[in-house]
Amino acid sequence: MAQTQDDFNLEWHGDALVVCPSGSVESMDWVLIDQAAQIVMSPIRSQKVPLVVFDLSQVNYFGSVFLALLLRCHKLVKSKGGEIVLSGATSMARELLQLTSLDTLWAIYDTREDALEAVGA
Numbered sequence: 001m002a003q004t005q006d007d008f009n010l011e012w013h014g015d016a017l018v019v020c021p022s023g024s025v026e027s028m029d030w031v032l033i034d035q036a037a038q039i040v041m042s043p044i045r046s047q048k049v050p051l052v053v054f055d056l057s058q059v060n061y062f063g064s065v066f067l068a069l070l071l072r073c074h075k076l077v078k079s080k081g082g083e084i085v086l087s088g089a090t091s092m093a094r095e096l097l098q099l100t101s102l103d104t105l106w107a108i109y110d111t112r113e114d115a116l117e118a119v120g121a
Helices: 022-025 030-045 064-079 093-099 112-119
Strands: 008-013 016-021 051-055 083-087
Touching: 008 030, 016 030, 016 112, 022 064, 030 064, 051 064, 051 112, 064 083, 083 112
Parallel strands: 016 051, 051 083
Antiparallel strands: 008 016
């Protein structure tokens, strides 16, 4: 079974949390989703008004499991009055976000720097 901690690198940039999923999330199993959610959402819960950047530059494609994780994070961040944005999405990932209309939920930036600037970090 995959090590979920290895699937996500979490970094702080000022007040913003940058979540960097590895390419292994492309094949993440539903069994690991709760474990992954705890790893990613724990630091979000500790923030008063979370600012979160998902840096997708290491991920070519993702499926419903990763989308479910993104939506869970989105719900938590929005409930606390925060903001979540995406950066570095490949053309295939952008197409998936457009097909699911999830590109209307999150702003998508080409670079992590642009995304951090957008959330004010």
